[in-house]
Amino acid sequence: MGSGVLALHEIKDWNLEAIESIAPYLISRPNAQASQSAGRRPVRIEHRTLTRALVACEHSEMPPPLTYASYLDLEKLLTLQKPRSSPPEHDETLFIIIHQTYELWFKQLLHEFEKIKRDFSAGDLFGAIHAFKRVRTIMKVLVAQVDILETMTPSSFSSFRDRLETASGFQSVQFREIEFSLGYKRASTVNYLKSDFPGYDRLNQLLHERSVVDHFYDFLETREAQIPAELKNRDVTQPNGPDERVQKEILRLYKDSPECSILFELMTDFDEGLQEWRYRHIKLVERTIGAKKGTGGSPGVPFLKESLFRSIFHDLWAIRHEM
Numbered sequence: 001m002g003s004g005v006l007a008l009h010e011i012k013d014w015n016l017e018a019i020e021s022i023a024p025y026l027i028s029r030p031n032a033q034a035s036q037s038a039g040r041r042p043v044r045i046e047h048r049t050l051t052r053a054l055v056a057c058e059h060s061e062m063p064p065p066l067t068y069a070s071y072l073d074l075e076k077l078l079t080l081q082k083p084r085s086s087p088p089e090h091d092e093t094l095f096i097i098i099h100q101t102y103e104l105w106f107k108q109l110l111h112e113f114e115k116i117k118r119d120f121s122a123g124d125l126f127g128a129i130h131a132f133k134r135v136r137t138i139m140k141v142l143v144a145q146v147d148i149l150e151t152m153t154p155s156s157f158s159s160f161r162d163r164l165e166t167a168s169g170f171q172s173v174q175f176r177e178i179e180f181s182l183g184y185k186r187a188s189t190v191n192y193l194k195s196d197f198p199g200y201d202r203l204n205q206l207l208h209e210r211s212v213v214d215h216f217y218d219f220l221e222t223r224e225a226q227i228p229a230e231l232k233n234r235d236v237t238q239p240n241g242p243d244e245r246v247q248k249e250i251l252r253l254y255k256d257s258p259e260c261s262i263l264f265e266l267m268t269d270f271d272e273g274l275q276e277w278r279y280r281h282i283k284l285v286e287r288t289i290g291a292k293k294g295t296g297g298s299p300g301v302p303f304l305k306e307s308l309f310r311s312i313f314h315d316l317w318a319i320r321h322e323m
Ligand code: HEM
Pocket: 098, 099, 102, 103, 149, 157, 168, 169, 170, 171, 172, 175, 281, 284, 285, 288, 289, 293, 294, 295, 296, 297, 298, 299, 300, 301, 303, 304, 307
């Protein structure tokens, strides 16, 4: 690079948005050599010009330029890990970060489910395929993350477990939202929460909304499937269940419509992934606390086993032997 001229990637801590935010200052200077072309070609700015623009920017009323840290609100994010053990137990940081990352991925899953519902009702096959590819991949990451927590030994967990008091994954509202959004509704889990519990309103709303499976019926209808009226008008606060009439229609589409079968297989992958997560979580619990009760008050492993093989897309599983 010639003397005094910087390529954009050489300007440390300044991204394209930051440079754009000082653009008015660059343009107002006759000597400015800022050229920004479309695409990924490097932007060249004279060092002198940039410094002047930065100084002008600093003394102006303009909001500070966006940076990596401010866009991601990193200062806040990185202070959200607050171990409770004293003296600090090394593994508690891992325990907190793992749970926080799960919750972030849960948030993303819920975001994708809303899109999937819209895609289904609009009969948008490729939109739904795309979204299911994504949620399936997220599910794989969620399953793989268990490996990291399994590097924590039972004695290491015991060293700070008391500090969790009655806090438990059982209280993860987003996990229940995932179940509700997909169609595994259990009103009793809402009744268990107090109405001022954070997330209560969202969960209650999802209980009364149509699930991914209900929207899947819409999609099937766009492919000339006959969906029984009682399924279309069903009480949406109840869990979705299997239905032989729907299974017949899916079987027909498996045979006649290869593009639909791609979607059905992705949905099955996702469903299997969720069950895989339940299995890995149970084994994690078993190897870490054995026969101890959960901090949430449940019997622990036996309680978790109750939902181990619970599927979401019942109709997709029910027809495998007929293909
Ligand atoms: C050492 C690690 C872990 C242990 C010992 C553990 C233990 C347990 C136990 C015993 C339960 C049953 C409820 C109770 O009585 O507390 C439970 C439920 C749950 N845990 Fe964990 N857990 C661990 C890690 C995780 C992680 C990393 C997540 C990720 C978010 C998680 C999410 C959940 C969820 C969502 C439930 C409710 C499951 C359901 O109701 O079907 N747990 N956990």
